[in-house]
Amino acid sequence: MSVLQHHLVATSSLSSSTSAFFAQNSFDVGRTQVVSVPLKKMGVCKCVATSPAEQTAYKTQVSRNGNIAKLQAGYLFPEVCTITSASYLLIVSNVNLKLCCYFALEMIFKDFSCAKLQIGRRKAAHMLKHPDAEVISLGIGDTTEPIPEVITSAMAKRALALSTVEGYSGYGAEQGEKPLRARLASTFYANLGIEEDDIFVSDGAKSDISRLQVLFGSNVTMAVQDPSYPAYVDSSVIMGQTGQFQKDVEKFGKIEYMKCTPENDFFPDLSKVARTDIIFFCSPNNPTGSAASREQLIQLVKFAKDNGSIIIYDSAYAMYVSGDTPKSIFEIPGAKEVAIETASFSKYAGFTGVRLGWTVVPKELKYSDGFPVAKDFNRIVCTGFNGASNIAQAGGLACLSPEGLEAMHEVVGFYKENTQIIVDTFTSLGFKVYGGKHAPYVWVHFPGQSSWDVFSEILGEDPCCYHTW
Amino acid sequence: MSVLQHHLVATSSLSSSTSAFFAQNSFDVGRTQVVSVPLKKMGVCKCVATSPAEQTAYKTQVSRNGNIAKLQAGYLFPEVCTITSASYLLIVSNVNLKLCCYFALEMIFKDFSCAKLQIGRRKAAHMLKHPDAEVISLGIGDTTEPIPEVITSAMAKRALALSTVEGYSGYGAEQGEKPLRARLASTFYANLGIEEDDIFVSDGAKSDISRLQVLFGSNVTMAVQDPSYPAYVDSSVIMGQTGQFQKDVEKFGKIEYMKCTPENDFFPDLSKVARTDIIFFCSPNNPTGSAASREQLIQLVKFAKDNGSIIIYDSAYAMYVSGDTPKSIFEIPGAKEVAIETASFSKYAGFTGVRLGWTVVPKELKYSDGFPVAKDFNRIVCTGFNGASNIAQAGGLACLSPEGLEAMHEVVGFYKENTQIIVDTFTSLGFKVYGGKHAPYVWVHFPGQSSWDVFSEILGEDPCCYHTW
Numbered sequence: 044m045s046v047l048q049h050h051l052v053a054t055s056s057l058s059s060s061t062s063a064f065f066a067q068n069s070f071d072v073g074r075t076q077v078v079s080v081p082l083k084k085m086g087v088c089k090c091v092a093t094s095p096a097e098q099t100a101y102k103t104q105v106s107r108n109g110n111i112a113k114l115q116a117g118y119l120f121p122e123v124c125t126i127t128s129a130s131y132l133l134i135v136s137n138v139n140l141k142l143c144c145y146f147a148l149e150m151i152f153k154d155f156s157c158a159k160l161q162i163g164r165r166k167a168a169h170m171l172k173h174p175d176a177e178v179i180s181l182g183i184g185d186t187t188e189p190i191p192e193v194i195t196s197a198m199a200k201r202a203l204a205l206s207t208v209e210g211y212s213g214y215g216a217e218q219g220e221k222p223l224r225a226r227l228a229s230t231f232y233a234n235l236g237i238e239e240d241d242i243f244v245s246d247g248a249k250s251d252i253s254r255l256q257v258l259f260g261s262n263v264t265m266a267v268q269d270p271s272y273p274a275y276v277d278s279s280v281i282m283g284q285t286g287q288f289q290k291d292v293e294k295f296g297k298i299e300y301m302k303c304t305p306e307n308d309f310f311p312d313l314s315k316v317a318r319t320d321i322i323f324f325c326s327p328n329n330p331t332g333s334a335a336s337r338e339q340l341i342q343l344v345k346f347a348k349d350n351g352s353i354i355i356y357d358s359a360y361a362m363y364v365s366g367d368t369p370k371s372i373f374e375i376p377g378a379k380e381v382a383i384e385t386a387s388f389s390k391y392a393g394f395t396g397v398r399l400g401w402t403v404v405p406k407e408l409k410y411s412d413g414f415p416v417a418k419d420f421n422r423i424v425c426t427g428f429n430g431a432s433n434i435a436q437a438g439g440l441a442c443l444s445p446e447g448l449e450a451m452h453e454v455v456g457f458y459k460e461n462t463q464i465i466v467d468t469f470t471s472l473g474f475k476v477y478g479g480k481h482a483p484y485v486w487v488h489f490p491g492q493s494s495w496d497v498f499s500e501i502l503g504e505d506p507c508c509y510h511t512w
Numbered sequence: 513m514s515v516l517q518h519h520l521v522a523t524s525s526l527s528s529s530t531s532a533f534f535a536q537n538s539f540d541v542g543r544t545q546v547v548s549v550p551l552k553k554m555g556v557c558k559c560v561a562t563s564p565a566e567q568t569a570y571k572t573q574v575s576r577n578g579n580i581a582k583l584q585a586g587y588l589f590p591e592v593c594t595i596t597s598a599s600y601l602l603i604v605s606n607v608n609l610k611l612c613c614y615f616a617l618e619m620i621f622k623d624f625s626c627a628k629l630q631i632g633r634r635k636a637a638h639m640l641k642h643p644d645a646e647v648i649s650l651g652i653g654d655t656t657e658p659i660p661e662v663i664t665s666a667m668a669k670r671a672l673a674l675s676t677v678e679g680y681s682g683y684g685a686e687q688g689e690k691p692l693r694a695r696l697a698s699t700f701y702a703n704l705g706i707e708e709d710d711i712f713v714s715d716g717a718k719s720d721i722s723r724l725q726v727l728f729g730s731n732v733t734m735a736v737q738d739p740s741y742p743a744y745v746d747s748s749v750i751m752g753q754t755g756q757f758q759k760d761v762e763k764f765g766k767i768e769y770m771k772c773t774p775e776n777d778f779f780p781d782l783s784k785v786a787r788t789d790i791i792f793f794c795s796p797n798n799p800t801g802s803a804a805s806r807e808q809l810i811q812l813v814k815f816a817k818d819n820g821s822i823i824i825y826d827s828a829y830a831m832y833v834s835g836d837t838p839k840s841i842f843e844i845p846g847a848k849e850v851a852i853e854t855a856s857f858s859k860y861a862g863f864t865g866v867r868l869g870w871t872v873v874p875k876e877l878k879y880s881d882g883f884p885v886a887k888d889f890n891r892i893v894c895t896g897f898n899g900a901s902n903i904a905q906a907g908g909l910a911c912l913s914p915e916g917l918e919a920m921h922e923v924v925g926f927y928k929e930n931t932q933i934i935v936d937t938f939t940s941l942g943f944k945v946y947g948g949k950h951a952p953y954v955w956v957h958f959p960g961q962s963s964w965d966v967f968s969e970i971l972g973e974d975p976c977c978y979h980t981w
Contacts, residue, residue: 101849104820105789107879108729111888114895185682195675198903199668205866206664213654213864246715246867246901253896257726257750260577277895281726320574351573380570395682396902397674398715410576419580426583426746427722432715432901433865434667 110283113295184329184483186393188457190438191450194392197441198434205433215430218421219244219401223436226443227401231361231386235373237403241417243424244439246431247400248359248387249274255355255383255402256282258416258423263320266299268311270330272357275323305477305488309333313342318350324372325357327364331486332478334360334368340375347381353408353416354382359400362391362455364481379405383416390458390483391451392442399435458483579752582764653798653952655862657926659907660919663861666910667903674902684899687890688713688870692905695912696870700830700855704842706872710886712893713908715900716869717828717856718743724824724852724871725751727885727892732789735768737780739799741826744792774946774957778802782811787819793841794826796833800955801947803829803837809844816850822877822885823851828869831860831924833950848874852885859927859952860920861911868904927952 204210218224224239231237245251252274261283267275276298279285286296294300299319301311309331324343327334335343347354356372364370372382387400404417431439441447466479475488673679687693693708700706714720721743730752736744745767748754755765763769768788770780778800793812796803804812816823825841833839841851856869873886900908910916935948938956946955 101817101876102820102878102880102882103816103822103850104880105728105732105822107881107883108727108731108888110729111727111891112883114891187680187682189676189680190674192672192675195671198671198674202664202667202671202903202907203661205659205667205862206661207658211656211658211862213656213862215865247898249898250896253726256896257722258577258580259574260579260752261730262577263574274895281892281895283729347572348570351571353572353574381572393674393680393682396684396899398898398901407570409571411571411573412576413571414576414581419577422580422583423750426743426750427719427725429716429718429867430865432867432904434671434903435901438671 108281110281113285113287114277114280184390186390186395188393188454190393190397191447191454193444193446193450194438194441198397198438201434201437212433215433215436217425217428217430218242219430220433220436220440223440223443224401226440230443230448231371232373232403235371236379237373237405241403241405243402243404243420244431244436245400245402245424245428246398246435247389248357248385248402250428251385251400251402252355252357253278253281254423254427255385255420256284257427258420259284259321259353264297264299265321265323266301266316266319266352267323268303268325268328269300270303271323271325272329275325275355275357303328303331303333305475308339309477310335310339310342313346316346318352320352322347322352322354323357324354325359327360327482327484328478329357329360329482330484332480332482332484333486334364334481337367337369337374340369340372340378344372344375344378344381348377351411352381354378356382356384357386358384359387360390360482360484361386362451363459363483368481373403373405379407381408383408388439388442391455392438392447393454394435394438397432397435397438399431399439577750579750582754582756583746583749653859655859655864657862657923659862659866660916660923662913662915662919663907663910667866667907670906671903681902684902684905686894686897686899687711688899689902689905689909692909692912693870695909699912699917700840701842701872704840705848706842706874710872710874712871712873712889713900713905714869714871714893714897715867715904716858717826717854717871719897720854720869720871721824721826722747722750723892723896724854724889725753726896727889728753728790728822733766733768734790734792735770735785735788735821736792737772737794737797738769739772740792740794741798744794744824744826772797772800772802774944777808778946779804779808779811782815785815787821789821791816791821791823792826793823794828796829796951796953797947798826798829798951799953801949801951801953802955803833803950806836806838806843809838809841809847813841813844813847813850817846820880821850823847825851825853826855827853828856829859829951829953830855831920832928832952837950842872842874848876850877852877857908857911860924861907861916862923863904863907866904866907868900868908 201210205212218240219242221239223244224242227242227244228237228239243251245254256278259282263284265275265279265284267279276285276295279298280295285298288295299317301316303309303311309328310333322343324335326340343354346352354372358371361370369375372378372384382405384403385400386402388394388397389400402420404420406415406417408416410416410419430436442451462479462483462485465485466476469476469485469487477486477488479485670679674681687709688711690708692713693711696711696713697706697708712720714723725747728751732753734744734748734753736748745754745764748767749764754767757764768786770785772778772780778797779802791812793804795809812823815821823841827840830839838844841847841853851874853872854869855871857863857866858869871889873889875884875886877885879885899905911920931948931952931954934954935945938945938954944957946957948954
């Protein structure tokens with residue numbers, strides 16, 4: 044038993060787990076068992092199941108999209124599925140920490156679909172072996188807390204009203220319902236000069252990131268924080284903005300990776316960042332949990348302005364921010380001319396399954412020929428989207444009522460409390476902990492160990508097994 | 513007063529309308545008034561409002577996506593916004609035909625955003641002038657009938673359950689919830705060899721069409737029925753698959769337009785159709801209302817197979833089909849090797865605002881290198897989508913219960929009854945009517961008149977005004 048395991052088991056008084064990571068008295072402790080998954084050494088990780096039907100002789104004469112093929116290269120080989128260099132373990136706190144035997148490892152993977160699959164497989168195998176085990180997954184930054192009733196009752200009401208002549212509505216505006224757009228503007232952007240018609244309601248930030256990639260097309264260059272949410276890079280690869288995957292450095296060609304580590308306070312050294320058309324910037328960051336300060340964001344906006352770049356600012360965790368740290372890029376003067384902001388109800392109200400977000404494209408943002416970016420984004424939205432579900436939008440409106448806002452703050456407070464427990468636990472164990480202040484993400488340093496090693500240590504398994512997953 | 517108007521007013525016994533199109537005794541007659549919208553002669557149609565902010569001096573150095581610029585060219589000029597050559601008027605029956613003063617003209621436009629805007633403007637102007645008028649829009653193939661309670665109560669129940677610990681769920685599978693995928697397979701594809709894992713649940717067919725375009729990328733060629741739902745062409749242009757818009761023929765370069773007119777029974781003469789990678793085929797067709805027969809679909813599948821093409825079959829109106837006419841392309845032997853099918857709950861259950869659809873990508877469908885298309889589509893879905901709203905999915909599952917199916921058939925029956933009224937009315941007026949049998953779309957021939965002319969005649973306005981809209 045490792046020191047880490049020893050401590051964890053030692054602090055548990057209620058757990059019947061074989062591994063009781065986190066199961067100390069300050070948590071509600073449940074029951075867990077750890078499974079040893081039979082591992083295929085040197086096996087190739089395939090992320091979609093194959094079947095005998097694949098042997099069918101007939102093939103069309105349509106060539107596979109080479110850009111997606113690039114992406115596949117990033118996850119079909121086992122060396123990419125293991126992170127040998129990473130020495131940080133990401134932990135997502137937005138779960139009810141009764142017990143924990145799976146970690147949100149996928150975010151530090153070059154390919155999160157693969158990691159997700161692996162975690163999913165392990166979970167399934169575990170459940171098969173221990174059907175009574177209560178497994179709580181810490182993966183994907185998912186939410187676990189029920190949605191406050193003030194919000195679900197509004198959705199239920201809207202759903203039921205759809206059965207009445209007066210309450211029925213068909214296609215809504217692709218950009219979202221007017222009252223919701225107005226409430227978003229007044230709630231999150233009051234005095235920032237963002238207006239109702241700058242806001243496009245969507246089915247979530249992930250969908251909007253893809254729509255933004257379609258908007259900009261294949262000829263733009265992009266920069267991204269490293270590490271960051273993998274959908275920025277993946278969607279860029281799919282659109283053909285990048286070169287091939289370079290196995291030696293585990294990076295795609297033509298992408299400007301902006302190193303964000305404890306050494307630079309998780310903010311890139313902009314003097315060393317090459318000019319790109321698009322700069323993806325996530326703050327509070329997924330996965331490091333760090334939030335850029337006002338001074339840092341002023342630098343970022345100036346950098347974009349000097350270079351004529353467009354920032355795509357992902358503020359999905361903005362409500363976790365406290366103090367003077369900006370919640371929106373539009374708090375920075377001049378940002379409206381260089382930035383788009385994408386946001387979501389997912390992590391405030393537990394809408395990960397309900398699907399509701401929004402993207403702000405200020406009318407002040409222009410292409411080099413002076414054409415407003417918002418006009419083209421409107422076109423993309425109208426051509427390839429038919430609006431978020433009207434029931435979800437009713438929920439969104441309820442989120443922004445005084446009671447809804449209070450309820451969301453409570454949800455955020457709950458996850459922040461969990462975060463603090465994780466921070467305290469790891470700190471007391473002697474580990475260096477980052478993030479967790481303005482975000483539900485905690486970034487823990489395990490010197491000299493890979494993430495998979497730490498994962499396997501916690502599970503009480505042989506670390507070397509994981510290298511060949 | 514034209515002959516058409518005269519007849520319509522003459523057959524109305526209850527209407528107080530100045531124009532009472534459709535207001536004959538067989539309809540529930542309401543009250544309508546027609547507005548004369550001040551028209552700017554030779555004005556340019558702009559589809560997004562401009563504002564003083566556009567005068568801001570700062571521009572980024574990001575080039576506008578040239579593909580979207582191509583698209584804009586298709587609707588910024590007034591000659592494209594009027595259809596001078598069309599002599600058919602599309603009428604969508606899926607409304608409660610109490611009265612009618614707006615027609616679903618947008619589908620025969622080269623650019624439906626523009627037409628929609630124009631119709632929207634006229635409606636707004638009308639409502640401003642006549643605030644008491646009860647306007648029923650026949651645009652966009654929207655639905656007007658309330659959703660059956662068996663379906664909304666399931667959605668309300670799911671929404672409320674999200675406030676409970678037991679009923680809460682976060683991120684679902686991007687491909688959709690397993691029970692819904694299974695039920696879709698057994699309901700619509702029983703005995704057709706389509707399995708649960710071939711089905712990707714989505715927020716609607718329009719979104720899936722765009723995702724399919726991203727899947728295939730910019731290097732494929734595409735064919736499309738002419739006329740057809742404009743999103744196929746628009747999304748193809750956005751992805752860079754096409755050439756520029758050619759004003760003389762009102763078509764985009766590099767697209768194979770397959771003429772579908774009464775002369776060829778709305779089915780293309782495949783001996784004259786050039787080989788393309790992708791063939792968009794909508795049946796029952798939006799806007800002509802025609803459904804391809806079994807023999808025609810056998811020809812289509814053979815054509816695709818001979819050419820190694822992939823058919824994207826839009827079956828959004830399949831439940832309107834009666835008799836032996838196929839409801840799914842997969843009823844045709846061999847289709848699984850050459851076809852994708854996209855479908856929707858919108859027109860069966862009034863889900864246009866709720867947003868729920870699905871796309872079938874059979875595992876038998878392969879690229880020229882043998883790689884399964886479904887694997888790449890799965891990748892697209894996982895990267896740029898997070899699944900349809902769980903509440904909408906609960907509604908979808910209820911739609912497929914015995915009671916839900918019965919309720920959907922009632923909704924479809926209602927719209928089909930409306931359709932028959934339109935068919936009978938126009939036939940009795942001496943017009944040649946197409947469609948309307950397997951679809952809620954009716955395609956009426958007005959010899960020697962443009963669609964706008966017919967529209968304006970019905971409104972009792974001067975036809976020539978519309979040419980410069």
